[in-house]
Amino acid sequence: MKHKLLGSFLAVAAMGGLLSGCVESQESDVEDPDSADVAPLGPGGSLGNNGLATGDFSFMLGELLVAMNAPIADAKDPHVINAKTTANLLALPEGVALMHYAAACALPAGEYVESDSEVFKGMGHMRTTKSWGKKALSFPEQADLFTCIVTHLNPLHIHVPIVLTGIDVAPDGDAHDGFDVEEALWVTTQDLSGDPWFHVLPMPKFSASCADPESAFRDRVCGQNPVGCRLSILSPGDCEYDPQLQGWTCLQLPAIETWLQPDDLRVLNPRCVP
16 A cells, blocks of 8 residues: 655644645545554665756756767776767866766676876666666666755755665665764656756655745755756655555656754755744
8 A cells, every 4th residue: 555745744834834825624534644554764775975066057057968878887997987089078077077977876896987187987776777877767767866866956055974875776785874864855857858847745754844844945956057957846645655665756757865963954055044
């Protein structure tokens, strides 16, 4: 049985009036996602470093998409980057920074590709993108990679440790004690040309701790380009937890959930400061 997220939002609304008028109180199909059927964070997460500048991502996103549509490694050497498809991406420091995060998300831990001046190391965050060295990524694989990268965006030019969990996230085997702030659920959709749209749902406990959660995530993803930013804020009914798959889906797609340490919540999201 899948569990809708609506129940927890209703609980938060009852405590703080945060979602007054936004959801209907229908108790029949609602179960608390903190129930016993929902797996705790445990060892299923993957530790990342949130520090990719929002502007770097938005500026070089199109060039990254070009790189995704081909193997990231050279056909003759699996540790040499595909110079043909990454030439424009790596021509600017913003693209180099983005490629470091793309490699960390997509490539298995211990694997790498290198250019003349940079080594792009895999951290093994995602299960679905491990074969990027040998083949182009499919749309679902591209969406997973985009989602992983977006969770690492940080417009403040600081670095914050973050844990990712989800159906398509590869566990790194560590317990990640102390990462007990459930921040948000993230998914990416793509149009027919492959251009991504990003979707985020602030989790109930995060929303209860943040004065303006929607604006916090718009700042995080959109930075100084709010008009051209392809971000939507999801509704609680858009997401549900599947205990069999042990993860969340949003818009019927596997979602990534982000977790923070309590002291980093307001560091990463200044709008959460009362």
